Amino acid sequence: MxxxxxxxxxxxxxxxxxxxxxxxxxxxxxxxxxxxxxxxxxxxxxxxxxxxxxxxxxxxxxxxxxxxxxxxxxxxxxxxxxxxxxxxxxxxxxxxxxxxxxxxxxxxxxxxxxxxxxxxxxxxDTVKEEEVVEGMESEEEAEDGSEDGPExxxxxxxxxxxxxxxxxxxxxxxxxxxxxxxxxxxxxxxxxxxxxxQLDESYQQAVDSAKQNTVLFGDRFPFRYLADDYGLTYYAAFVGCSAETEASFETIAFLSKKVDELGLGTVLTIEGAKHKIAETIVQNTKDKNQTVRTMDSMQSTTSKDAESGTTYLSIMQTNLEVLKDALN
Known part of the structure; x- marks a missing residue:
């Protein structure tokens, strides 16, 4: 390659x-x-x-x-x-x-x-390796069965x-x-x-006062650094750098069960037009009434957005409001 x-x-x-x-x-x-x-x-x-x-x-x-x-x-x-x-x-x-x-x-x-x-x-040395947590879709192995270094x-x-x-x-x-x-x-x-x-302190205060300390993403999970900063636990369909777009029945079933076990009212996604996996997770929960909300990982933000007033801080502030909702 x-x-x-x-x-x-x-x-x-x-x-x-x-x-x-x-x-x-x-x-x-x-x-x-x-x-x-x-x-x-x-x-x-x-x-x-x-x-x-x-x-x-x-x-x-x-x-x-x-x-x-x-x-x-x-x-x-x-x-x-x-x-x-x-x-x-x-x-x-x-x-x-x-x-x-x-x-x-x-x-x-x-x-x-x-x-x-x-x-x-x-x-x-503070860079983190990608982490596969319980229930997450496994990454496909190389065709020759070889293993590369840490991702x-x-x-x-x-x-x-x-x-x-x-x-x-x-x-x-x-x-x-x-x-x-x-x-x-x-x-x-x-x-x-x-x-x-100041925003960092607001995040910590929001997490410290929240009812939950767990988030669940029906999507990739690029927020590992943020989660670790504030001691959050997470579940997700894929690792942050995954190229996968389809989740298995087992992954959907596991995440839906976790929503019920933890009493979560929100299933999170990252930016993008389609949130099929998150919506499918909701439909497989007991109550089927959870809200699907988006946290922006800034992977599709453009200079035109910047010209319209979008900044790194404004996106992280919006993410905080979404996180507050997901944890309460």
């Missing part, structure tokens, strides 16, 4: 080289204007960078690659994406299995002084504590690139960190 990705990227670079001569992309224009160019893969990174830039935002060009609702786990870069990365001053990505393409893309970087931030690497849970941005760590780190690296404004970046990260702390 990695060899195939390398071949595809090589092809993209050839196409990109041919088209770059005749097309001027936004990042190249920004570089020519001596603007700070930052390329991010996902929305949380994009929003954090904009918060840290603050009043210097007009002097920066911030690009989000996954900007059309494509899920992190199925994204593949275009030739234009590779060129934007190649010319950037800073590139921020998640790391893990979903970003295997990055290694080859960085080999083609034109800016040899580019600062590269891998979110998983920043967390170091890490990539959804590190869904912890407010992690977010504060990332913002401080990003601010320090932006300060290294643009030393003239380093103090402002640090101050902006500190101010934003206080907002993250």
């Amino acid at each position: 990695k060899k195939l990705i390398s071949c595809l990227l090589a092809g993209l670079m050839i196409i990109g080289a041919l088209t770059a001569c005749s097309n001027t992309n936004a990042t190249t224009t920004a570089s020519n204007n001596n603007k700070l160019s930052v390329v991010c893969t996902i929305f949380p990174e994009y929003d954090w960078v904009r918060e840290i830039l603050g009043s210097h935002g007009d002097n920066g060009e911030v690009t989000m690659l996954l900007d059309n609702g494509v899920d992190l786990h199925s994204y593949q870069p275009t030739a234009d994406d590779i060129i934007k990365i190649s010319n950037s001053d800073m590139f921020i990505y998640v790391g893990g299995e979903s970003d295997l393409w990055v290694e080859d893309a960085l080999k083609e970087a034109k800016n040899k002084d580019m600062v590269v931030i891998n979110l998983l690497e920043v967390l170091g 890490y849970d990539e959804h590190v941005w869904l912890s407010l504590k992690n977010a504060k760590t990332y913002c401080n780190y990003i601010a320090s690296k932006l300060g290294e690139i643009d030393s003239a404004n380093a103090a402002d970046y640090s101050a902006n990260a500190d101010a934003y960190g206080k907002k993250l702390d």
